[in-house]
Amino acid sequence: MSDLQVVRPGPLTTVQDLGRRGVAHLGVPRAGALDEPALRAANRLVGNGPAAAGLETTLGGVALRALGPVLIPVTGAPAPVTVDGRAAAWGAPIAVPSGAVVEVGTATAGVRGYLAVAGGIAVPPVLGSRSADLLSGLGPAPLAAGDRLPVGTPPPCRDRAELVPLPAPPAELVLRLRLGPRADWFAPSAVDRLARDGYRVSAASNRIGLRTEGPVVGRTRTGELPSEGMVLGAVQIPPDGQPVVFLADHPTTGGYPVIGVVPAADLAAAAQTRPGTPVRFVPLREK
Incomplete structure (x- = not known):
């Protein structure tokens, strides 16, 4: 089992995918990743489909323990990334061994970072989406220390992208x-x-x-x-x-x-x- 356990949740870290579409007539917001291209890029780096759920961090990052070997990338707001205290690449797939702690630090620019995992975060979907909606309360609650996040089956390695360029956070x-x-x-x-x-x-x-x-x-x-x-x-x-x-x-x-x-x-x-x-x-x- 390659689940993830939350060691440090950060100021506001939520599970997000591409959101709930076609349900506004029910009074349900779309939710989903605020920086959709950044989440899509993270998913491409590990071969996930574009709708796979990942984590959206806010300014202060997140720390997770791998309960089995996982492959993760971090995109969105640039930030230092470490695995058991050793520097790792931002914007590229990182092989995290079982038991290791991967930590995304404070964003050096921008606001929201995206951490994907090969196989996606496999929390139960609600109305067709795994996204946390802070207005309506639908979907999983923001992460808390000790939470366990299920991970889906990793996709074939041949489907991974090598590089996905993203724009820098805007000065204006x-x-x-x-x-x-x-x-x-x-x-x-x-x-x-x-x-x-x-x-x-x-x-x-x-x-x-x-x-x-x-x-x-x-x-x-x-x-x-x-x-x-x-x-x-x-x-x-x-x-x-x-x-x-x-x-x-x-x-x-x-x-x-x-x-x-x-x-x-x-x-x-x-x-x-x-x-x-x-x-x-x-x-x-x-x-």
Whole structure:
């Protein structure tokens, strides 16, 4: 049995795959890895399918004891990796012998790291996904010391990738913005200001949403908006006027106006952006 036992869970480490898709009509968020390309890369390095579950760490890493020989890579936020105290490669497969402790240290850049294992983390799926959803409470709880994580059957060695390049965490977060559905609740000057004025990532950001700090985005309409469906990447403007970009654990409905939607391709960078990082919105206007 090649299970993993949690020695040090880190500040917030969760099991994540590609999330629960097609269940928003049930009020269930998508969840899944915030930096999806990084999880996909980790799975490719050990020959897993793209939907295999791995671990998502947050800033402080994680330490795990191998209860049998395992093959693991670490991607996402760059961080030191050791096996029984000896330096190991980041971004490449690492053979961890039975009984050894593999440790991912504090991220040197970015926020979220991804640790995959050949065979995937085989916790029971819920609604088609093994992901932990911090908003609804579905899926496994965040890791705690002493937890035992089951590992699936490793895939054939011939299916492994040798190298999967990934972009560095951004020094400035640039988010394209498709305007609507409630852009008409804001003056055109407010949209221009959103693109022109500087925002920064707030320390209150989490898996639910990337919160920003900067100039207030004011409404031209008053009153309440009936609750309506929300999508991944929706930029909601709450009463304080500070834009919030919805991420994987976002609610499926909301009552604040959405000025626009960030394309999913831009959200991996948002997952790796630390508090204080400059944010620039780039509205995509129809021609």
